[in-house]
Amino acid sequence: MAAEDEECELNDRQKEEIAKWFLLNSPAGEIQFVAKxxxxxxxxxxxxxxxxxxxxPLYNKSHLICxxxxxxxxxxxxxxxxxxxxNEFLDxxxxxxxxxxxVKQVCTDVRPATDEELPSPYxxxxxxxxxxxxxxxxxxxxxxxxxxxxxxxxxxxELPGSDFEFVVVISAAKISPQNFCNGSWRSxxxxxxxxEEQVLxxxxxxxxxxxxxEEGNVQLDAKHECKDATIFQAPDxxxxxxxxxxxxHETEYLASLEASYSNLPDTTFKDLRRKLPVTRxxxxxxxxxxxxxxxxxxxxxGIGK
Amino acid sequence: MExxxxxxxxxxxxxxxxxLSALLSLLPxxxxxxxxxxxxxxxxxxxxxxxxxxxxxxxxxxxxxxRSPWSNKYHPPLDDAPFPSSELRKxxxxxxxIFAIYRDQYYEGGISSVYMWExxxxxxxxxxxxxxxxxxxxxxxxxxxxxxAWDAIHVIQVGxxxxxxxxxxxxxxxxxxxxxxxxxxxxxxxxGSIRRQMNMYLSVAxxxxxxxxKMIEExxxxxxxxxxxxxxxxxxxMVCTLRPPSEVVMKLPGS
Numbered sequence: 236m237a238a239e240d241e242e243c244e245l246n247d248r249q250k251e252e253i254a255k256w257f258l259l260n261s262p263a264g265e266i267q268f269v270a271k272x273x274x275x276x277x278x279x280x281x282x283x284x285x286x287x288x289x290x291x292p293l294y295n296k297s298h299l300i301c302x303x304x305x306x307x308x309x310x311x312x313x314x315x316x317x318x319x320x321x322n323e324f325l326d327x328x329x330x331x332x333x334x335x336x337x338v339k340q341v342c343t344d345v346r347p348a349t350d351e352e353l354p355s356p357y358x359x360x361x362x363x364x365x366x367x368x369x370x371x372x373x374x375x376x377x378x379x380x381x382x383x384x385x386x387x388x389x390x391x392x393e394l395p396g397s398d399f400e401f402v403v404v405i406s407a408a409k410i411s412p413q414n415f416c417n418g419s420w421r422s423x424x425x426x427x428x429x430x431e432e433q434v435l436x437x438x439x440x441x442x443x444x445x446x447x448x449e450e451g452n453v454q455l456d457a458k459h460e461c462k463d464a465t466i467f468q469a470p471d472x473x474x475x476x477x478x479x480x481x482x483x484h485e486t487e488y489l490a491s492l493e494a495s496y497s498n499l500p501d502t503t504f505k506d507l508r509r510k511l512p513v514t515r516x517x518x519x520x521x522x523x524x525x526x527x528x529x530x531x532x533x534x535x536x537g538i539g540k
Numbered sequence: 541m542e543x544x545x546x547x548x549x550x551x552x553x554x555x556x557x558x559x560l561s562a563l564l565s566l567l568p569x570x571x572x573x574x575x576x577x578x579x580x581x582x583x584x585x586x587x588x589x590x591x592x593x594x595x596x597x598x599x600x601x602x603x604x605x606x607r608s609p610w611s612n613k614y615h616p617p618l619d620d621a622p623f624p625s626s627e628l629r630k631x632x633x634x635x636x637x638i639f640a641i642y643r644d645q646y647y648e649g650g651i652s653s654v655y656m657w658e659x660x661x662x663x664x665x666x667x668x669x670x671x672x673x674x675x676x677x678x679x680x681x682x683x684x685x686x687x688x689a690w691d692a693i694h695v696i697q698v699g700x701x702x703x704x705x706x707x708x709x710x711x712x713x714x715x716x717x718x719x720x721x722x723x724x725x726x727x728x729x730x731x732g733s734i735r736r737q738m739n740m741y742l743s744v745a746x747x748x749x750x751x752x753x754k755m756i757e758e759x760x761x762x763x764x765x766x767x768x769x770x771x772x773x774x775x776x777x778m779v780c781t782l783r784p785p786s787e788v789v790m791k792l793p794g795s
Contacts, residue, residue, distance in 0.1 A: 245565055253562045257547055265550050272550075275543035276566055377783055407782045418778035441726075443782070445775035446550075451734035453771035454552045455779070459726030489783055491725035496776045498684070499730075500768055503718055506680035507672055507690040508764055512645030520753040521746065523638045 247282050254286030259294055262446040262454065263419035264410035266294050267340070291337040292321065299406035299421050301381045302335055302342040311335075311342060314423075316385040316402045325352055327385060328366060354390035358399055361428070362386055364474035369403055372478050376485070377420070380407040389428075401426045403481065415449035424481055433467040437480055441488055457495075459488050541570055541577075548578060554717045554731040557581055579713040579735070582671045582691045584651055587611050595653040595669040597693065609636045609653050624656050628664055632656040635749055639668060642753065646760070647672045649679030650690075662700035666748075668756055669693055674718070687719040687729075692763075694756050701744055710738045710755050714763045732771055734763060 245253075254273055261269040270287060277283050295313040303310045304326075311317075311326040311333040319325050323332050325348055332352065334344040354362055366384040373380040382405045389399030403424040410417050420443050427436040438460070445455040461484050465476045495503075500510075512518060519525065544563045551559045560578055564571050575598060583596040589611035594600075600607040605618040609632060614621050624632055635654040643652040650672035659665050674680040674688030692714050699707035717731035738759055742751040 244568065250566060253566060256562065257551065257559070260551055260555060262550060262552070269547060269550055272543035272546035276547065276563070376786070378781070380783075409778065409781050416774055416778055418775070418782055420779075420782040443779055445778035447771055447774035447778070448549055450736075451732060451771060452549055452551075452553050453730065453732035453734070453767070453775060454554075455772075455775040456552065456729045456731070457727065485783075488725070489779075489785055492728070492779055493776075493785060495720060495725060495728040496772065498720075499772060502682060503684045503688075503720060504764075504768055506674035506682050506685050507647075507688055507716060507718060508760070509646050509648065510761070510764065512642075513648065514645060518642050518645060518753065518757055520750040520757070523641075523749065523753075526638060526641055 247279070250277060250279065250282045251286045251289075254282060255290045258286060258290035259297075261294065262417060263298055263408055263444050264412075264417040265446070266291065268412075287338055291340075295335075295337055295340065298408075298419065299404055299423075300340065300408070301406060302333065302340065304331070304333060304342055304345045306345065308345070310381060312381060312383045312404055312406060314383075314385070314402075314404050316387050316404065317383070319352060325385070327353070327362060327383065354386045355393050357393050357395075358386055358390050361399075361470045361473060362401060364470040365401065365403070365426075365477055368474040368478040369405070369481070372482050373405055376482070377405070377407040379409060380405055380420075382406070387425075396430055398430050399428050401428070403477070405481075405485075416445070416447050418445035418455075419443070422481075422485060424477075426477055428467060428473075430467070435465045435467055435473065435477065437463045437465070437477065439463075439481065439484055441485065443492065457492060459491075461488075541567075541573055544570065544574060545577065552731060553715060553733040554729070556715070556733065579691075579693055579715060579733070581689070581715060582669060582693070584671060585615055587613075588615060589613060593651050595651060595671055597655070597667065597669060599657065599665075599667040599695075600653070600655045607655070609633075609655060622657070624664075625658060628656050628658060631748065632666075635666065635668075635752075638749060638753065642757070643670055647679075647690075648681050649673075659697065663698045663706070666696045666698065666752060667694065668696070668752070684720060685718055686721040686727075687717065689715075689717045691715045692760060694759065696752050696755070698748060698752070704743055704745065705741050706744050706748075706751075708740050708742060708751060708755060710740075710752075710759060712736055712738075712756070712759045712763060714760075714767065716767065730772055730775065732767055734767065734771065736763060 257273055274283050296315045300313050301310050309329050311324050317325040319332055322335055325332050330348045331345050332348050333342045335342050362384050369382050373382040385402045387400050387402050405422040408419040422441045425438045441459045443457045447453050463480045584593050586593050587608040587610045592610045594608045596606045602621045605614040605616055607614050639652050639654050643650055652670045654668050656666045670692040672690040675685045676683040680688055694712045697709040713735040715733040719729040721727045
């Protein structure tokens with residue numbers, strides 16, 4: 236037994252890998268709970284600390300979490316598109332950079348962004364117009380939605396004639412552990428402004444998750460990708476047409492999610508288990524003799540196998 | 541252990557397998573506790589004698605071998621392995637036959653196995669298992685599912701007979717995962733795992749099989765219903781809280 240245990244014993248590195256896997260696979264809003272359970276399971280602070288400091292930043296960025304500034308003057312989305320450095324994230328709307336504590340999931344400090352960190356005035360015209368339109372749309376469509384528009388390519392262009400790229404991030408989460416229910420909607424839209432072709436190429440990725448865990452564990456995991464395009468126009472017109480495209484695709488996607496749900500009872504779920512047997516009556520447990528009788532008769536008549 | 545159970549309550553049920561093996565390697569001293577408290581996705585083996593498939597679980601396992609309900613033989617063969625008494629084996633054979641018909645009527649396919657063994661207090665325990673692959677490449681008749689798995693585990697403790705009645709204590713678990721996938725709506729996956737208990741005192745005059753069967757049928761109906769109505773419903777409610785469907789924006793020009 237002792238030898239077997241030794242064989243099973245993992246080294247710290249393997250334990251850390253397992254810990255990271257659990258943390259990164261935490262459902263929306265649940266990484267803190269997972270970390271707490273993990274700490275007691277690991278019973279090894281070094282492994283725990285290493286895993287946590289690796290996994291939290293990745294989780295925060297992939298879940299597009301939103302943190303409030305310490306002075307309550309606004310909030311910042313944690314994404315890979317506005318990462319100034321490991322613990323610093325730019326909020327283009329207020330032109331501030333927030334310092335965050337990834338593990339505590341709080342914003343500890345905020346400073347004005349430097350000129351180098353911000354887009355040129357030419358780019359900012361487009362970004363700012365789009366931000367305003369998207370914010371209006373998100374305000375209408377998502378009761379708890381937050382959004383931001385980041386320039387991820389070509390932010391220093393001063394004049395027309397060069398390409399640039401924006402990312403629109405929309406994140407809405409509802410964390411309600413007292414009701415055993417958490418969920419998140421995350422959309423990321425890449426918009427490439429192609430100067431020469433005078434077109435805007437748009438790619439979207441939407442991911443929706445929900446977890447209900449009162450006396451059970453049920454999760455929704457839905458993903459969708461799409462593409463679209465529109466013409467290069469003045470900043471305000473671009474902002475309106477991009478927002479219309481995003482609104483259109485997200486509305487359609489919501490409708491298709493609802494359709495998937497309404498198809499469940501009668502089609503999809505039926506392929507797993509029917510509500511009633513093919514006979515449409517409950518199984519005749521009181522009279523199972525009939526099955527063996529049928530078999531005997533079949534045997535006698537030579538029609539059974 | 542508490543932490544381990546907490547983790548399993550949070551990880552996506554379709555990743556239970558990975559999570560459980562990770563926990564087993566982190567907590568080798570708790571492996572028997574974990575294996576007895578956590579239901580794992582069911583595995584299948586083919587009986588060498590009859591060619592029929594049977595389901596593997598903790599209840600037909602001894603060392604690394606599993607007893608088939610069809611031939612009553614261990615795969616791979618094993619010396620000194622335990623078998624149910626001949627009387628109980630008779631009931632087991634009958635239960636397997638009837639349960640296969642029940643399974644076919646509700647599942648239109650799938651695999652089932654029933655195992656029985658004597659327990660310490662003059663009664664016995666029966667374990668009814670069903671596994672169904674409802675994907676369109678599996679046995680999904682309607683072909684809607686890219687992936688679809690249903691595993692049901694019913695364990696019934698049957699107490700000793702007292703004045704013509706017996707106590708039946710049923711613990712049931714259903715684990716499922718279903719995925720649809722198409723161009724316009726992307727990937728849609730729901731997965732879940734729930735466990736419930738039911739206790740009944742029933743007259744033995746109707747026979748154990750009849751009593752157990754009725755309880756299982758009622759329980760499966762309840763589990764399916766609460767997954768469909770309550771659990772899936774709650775995730776849908778969550779989606780609609782995040783983004784309420786609005787009639788106004790539903791129909792855009794050109795959509």
